[in-house]
């Protein structure tokens with residue numbers, strides 16, 4: 001197809017968009033999706049259109065089918081069929097990379113914020129760029145939670161408020177929270193989204209009392225359009241912090257601001273919370289996430305392998321997925337170990353190799369829970385350090401590596417939250433833990449010594465766990 005022809009299709013498509021803009025049956029939200037599409041060319045009576053994701057395709061193909069067919073007929077004076085292809089490059093860039101809202105959304109007046117939302121763009125709580133809806137695999141176990149999360153991002157404070165997502169550790173609750181934040185920021189220019197772990201909320205609150213900064217604490221948590229609060233169970237029995245959260249929640253809810261909460265248990269089973277708090281959690285929508293079934297686990301591994309550029313055949317992925325069933329973080333950890341081992345040995349990943357590597361990683365049913373104390377104790381002993389040194393501020397090379405390995409192992413072998421791990425290792429920030437986790441994953445694939453140290457330490461910790 002020549003450039004002229006493509007330009008021609010471009011101008012026809014712009015006319016199609018104008019016709020759709022004038023169609024009263026098309027909602028402003030649906031228009032937002034039309035702007036994300038780009039025509040690629042016309043082959044006979046089929047128009048090829050690129051869209052950034054499955055959701056956009058679905059909206060155009062189903063909700064807007066009739067309006068789109070009519071508009072195409074009007075512009076091309078013929079019945080035109082649309083064929084959609086997904087091109088993630090069309091996806092607006094994440095906020096972390098470019099602090100401004102993406103141009104593709106920005107220049108369209110229809111994508112301006114809903115009238116109730118303020119228009120200043122601010123950075124509120126870092127969101128992990130990897131935790132977006134597109135990287136989230138949907139299965140029976142999380143379908144409802146995913147749909148509710150999308151609905152809340154698309155219509156903050158209108159769909160369900162609060163949205164309360166609960167379930168065991170490592171099943172995607174944090175991922176969904178971040179994804180809501182990313183997606184809402186894409187849809188509404190300048191929307192103020194704050195993500196916070198409840199332990200950070202507690203720390204901020206305590207510091208605000210210590211520093212007499214109550215007003216700025218309120219400003220921080222009440223001047224937002226969406227508050228995403230992770231792992232609310234950590235507020236249990238913290239009466240003063242709960243009281244403050246109660247007022248924050250009420251202030252936001254009364255002003256039609258969205259609150260999304262995650263927890264390991266449903267409100268009714270959350271102990272250490274006042275009844276008025278628990279009942280508020282039930283005002284909106286409760287949804288759980290369950291351990292994923294085998295097919296979903298395989299799909300998650302496949303997506304992860306592609307995303308991280310790891311090469312592993314399907315049967316090896318299936319083997320890993322069949323062995324680790326209750327925690328997606330562990331599932332990902334297993335994939336990293338297998339591919340790191342293969343890379344170090346310049347061997348392809350296959351089932352036999354996965355079997356060898358995972359032999360020690362698979363948790364024994366009924367064994368004692370692994371604690372931070374066990375991990376820190378074993379790590380310190382392994383590197384010939386004292387516990388004080390391991391948790392100290394010193395930054396000698398051995399200490400930094402040992403500390404990062406301890407953080408990585410806490411992340412992989414326990415259900416502890418990031419702030420809690422940081423706290424155990426000398427009161428470090430949760431971002432330090434994220435960095436350590438990433439660093440060790442990378443080093444394991446690059447340096448045999450690190451891989452061996454992590455493996456040997458894991459074995460020692462598990463051995464200690466087995467012996468009670």
Ligand SMILES: Nc1ncnc2c1ncn2[C@@H]1O[C@H](COP(=O)(O)OP(=O)(O)OP(=O)(O)O)[C@@H](O)[C@H]1O
Pocket residue numbers: 131135136137138142167168169170171172173174175176231264300328329332415416417
């Ligand atoms: N459905 C999914 N698709 C793809 N990745 C997933 C899915 N569910 C979870 N993950 C991945 O599994 C890991 C653990 O998920 P996440 O941290 O969101 O769990 P969580 O339920 O918040 O756990 P915790 O209660 O311990 O905080 C993350 O890397 C996340 O991206």
